[in-house]
Amino acid sequence: MEPPVSRTRKRQREFTGCWRCRGRKVKCDNGFPCSACKRLGFECDSSSTRLVWINGKESYRSAGRRYMHCERTWANYAALDPDVVDLLIARLDDDETSEAPWPSGIDYNPFSVFPAAVSISLGSNMNQALVCNSTKTPQANQEEKLLFHHYVDYVASIMMPFEHPCNPWKRHYPAVSLQYSVSGEKALYHAILAHAAFNFVHLGNDRQKMMRLATSNYNAAIKYVNDSLRVTGKDSGSTLAAIMTLMMAEVYSGNSSKWKHHLQGAWAFLLESNGKEPWNESEFACFSTQSLLIVKIIGATCLTDGQNTTQILPPSPEFTSTIVTRPVTAGPTVSPSINSDLALSSFISTTPQFGFTIGAQRLLLECISTITTVSRQMRSGASPRTRLIADRTVSQLLAYLNLLQAEALDNTLGDIGIEQVFECNPQTSKSNIQELARYQLNAFIFATYIYLYRALLDVPPKRVAVYVSLTFDNITAFSALSSGNISLWPAFIAAVEAYTTRDMESSRRWLEQSTHFGLGNRLAVKSIIEEVWRRRDAFCTERGMDTGLVAVDWRDVIRDLGMDILLI
Template identity: 30%
Template sequence: MTRARKQVTRSFSACWTCRRRRVKCNGIGPPCNPCKKHKIQCEGYGIELVWVDPKTGTYPPYCRRSMDFEQTWRGRPILNEGQLQRLIDAMDDIDPAFSQRKSSSSPFTVFRIARSNKRPVSDSPTTDISSLSHRSVESLSPFSPSNRFSSPFTESDNSLSPSLTPTITGFLSMPKDEAMMFYHYVTWIAPLMIPVDSTENPWKSVYPSTALQDTSPASRALYHAILAQSAFNIFNLQKGNPESHRERESVALKHYGASLRELSKSLNVTKETEYDACAATLYTLMISEGNARGSVAWRNHFDGVGGFVTHFVQQKPWTRSTHSWVISQSLALSFEISQTVNVKPYGRSSITDILLDSVASRHNFGYTIGASCDVLKIISSIRLFAEKIALGDIPDDLGILIQSCLVELSPLNNSNFDMDLDIPDRDSVLESLPETQQHKFLDCLHLRLFRTATLIYLHQAILKVPPRGVRKYVKSVLEDAMTFIRMRGGSISMWPIFIAATEATEEEDQLMVEQWLTISSQLGMQNRLIARKLLHQIWHERSEEAAANGLDPDQVIKDWKAVQRRLGFDLLLL
């Protein structure tokens, strides 16, 4: 005789802790009475939403919560039937050939949504496009946690809005194809522009809102530049579809040309009020050339930036507005990082003299590429001294400079790390940490891999040490990068991994590089594919030279910039 199953009345008002423990909760708190009685942390009653698998209809347990209508839409603009249908039609028309995430896309992504931060973990050395697509939904979409890090803006200026809600009116007024590309920019490209996608991501807020703020030539130039960058990215993602591929290239070039035309109107009579839009346009066009197209013409835009910035030496708009500062520091960062790849000595420029010294005064300088101010200044110093040495001008105090850089970059001399980054079995331990601690750990981890890569750059550019001398640094950068990728899904700065990869000689290290290349080469960014070709050529030439001279590959010094020059590349490491 079978025993009758006890009937259980399920409640949806229990705290998360009681639900996981399968105990009755009094629904009052936090903390609730059961959690208080057992002296355990009460996780509260916050909303946690997840995507339902479109094929099976399943979703992770203990994650989905109901939300009443009033709470869901409180403070949001009310859209009429026509506006709603327009958004839905735009999403229905998205080509699945480039949008692997269509099943989880929503026309309401412009609204800020908080969700769980559980990341899929893969130990496989390779990643196919289907798994990448799944990871991208988790880590590269606008549904990433809105409070990943505390705000880097400590000033009272609250103009950097984390929400795109103010731009909805402009979004609805766009032609359908342009609205689709703008949506692709905000939901796919913007999270790839910054290693830590948070509410302070300027490519989700500052750039779109600046492009849609008015109809001036400067704003229109940025608007078309954004559409061009988006279309080039779609163009790269659609290479398996020749007909659509050619169409997207044509669309991208059309908006690229329109941006240049509008920009030329603005640059002739640029006002201080148009500084943000013009500077953001120049930066976006540079990214479109070097990142999306893989063209060497991206440096031409930097030449234009130098002349443009000099017009504002007296006004210094980057000191008056958070938006201006965010855009200006991106220009300064991009210049310093990109010059480490330049095969020609360049020296200091107007961008460095005017921008870097000014915008770097804020403590959060460098957050958009996941590096600290002191490290970026050291990178700039190393580059400048390497250029002098290449010209035969060896400074008398070179030894002192090298020693000071080594001390500054030492892990023992870094106040930014207030967490133990080398805990045993750190991946599994991280999964058990509270979400805020995971975020803090990843922040410190990215800072450290950038610092370690700068050590490699110092040994590479000035000390001319063979790979054997930096083996431990290479392994450290790559292992930190793999942990970061497993936790975040692959949105990581290109410069530190590339610098480490050029000195990777051990099979285990090269396998980690290949894992990163496999993921990053499927993001629709052409400079990742160029990086793969360049790295493979460096490894090949080093192995051949080692075999010809009876050496191990880690004893062979290889000037990767010389290899780049022979291949006709000019890699944008952003």
């Protein structure tokens, strides 16, 4: 007689609960918001859809997949009239039908995978709140509407590490571009469309068509920028924003060098402002000038030559008084005139919330700027005293970084601008944004330790391994709470020095995630990091050395590969 066969009952798990509760593996009451998220102050995403990008024909099996009974899907929705059903189906594939008015009272389309796009127009829905007394808006076709909405709903969000109600790319740039009355505003509008189209290209969305749209709008933006530059003294804020947006469009396109031309052009434009201070004109212009200086500081860390050893950002009084009893020997005295690089940088860096758009603090960016300046002086052999200056600078910077780290542990976020978030939107979850901001800031602090030790002391990876691990610990914690686009610079600085199994796995996990945002420069970043790892492994294999004892300068790798990347 055969033994009885034990039958395991197959459990069918329903698609219930919010994503955050599922990630924390706790029971969810299916409310909106659920009680757990409401109690902890988190933003609850209920049972919203999460899309996963996969390559080619590769299969994907979600560990968190659940089943939902078919009859439940539309249980709470009224039946649609046959004419409405025909129109909704026709809108899926017919561009002409998609221009027809949306059926009145219908806010869903059961025949589409994605949420229904109701009455797409440049000033509708969330964009309506962005349009400030607009006298003339562009006559956009369906393609332009698609690109504009993609910019507002996606591209503008990933320009910052996490969703932020004061995000200038979402709060100011679209609104100004929709004025569309002067050349600077027209340039910004078409630069925004080019930016969005390049992002679509790298997301794999109809690449040939999107590349055509990106190119045509890019050329249109260049034309309007040139028109604006001919009119001196007017429209400086929107013109500068347009140039900056064109620069980011180049970064998103994956071009590894052209972004620098826009940076140089924007900086020259500011220097030739004839004594004006555009950062004082409006919040919009202030954020544009801040972004320009941040790009200048971060971009300088990747320069491969030591020819230009001039200082980027002079130390502020707060910087020097906090860490030393005698001033840092870092550069010339700043002139009261703004017609010099140092003076211009000094004025911009003292504006409110400088650094918050990248998730850093002003004084932390001053540390990075000082490290870059001294490192370039050392590489160029500018002076016999350079080594002595470097030693003194290291001790001063370490003292300040230790202070920043202590403040972060005491939950002090300094001038990162968190409190201003709640002035913009009191409904924002304070605890969630504070937590994400802290992880982002910690990653920056620990990456700056790595940058200091490697750029000024040329220590091997083993010496900075603890900071590499701490950087990725904060990146992992950030990713567990948010699907946002964490700043590239700290992750890259840590990844190129990773050599332990744990840190290499963290680096690869971050690289895999970062390439899914549709930013072309991430592919170049990945190739640089992998080339650093390859050279280190090859040297260790040849010499029989521990990988933690072999230092490979990633700036030399960038030079050898002929790349010129922006780590933003």
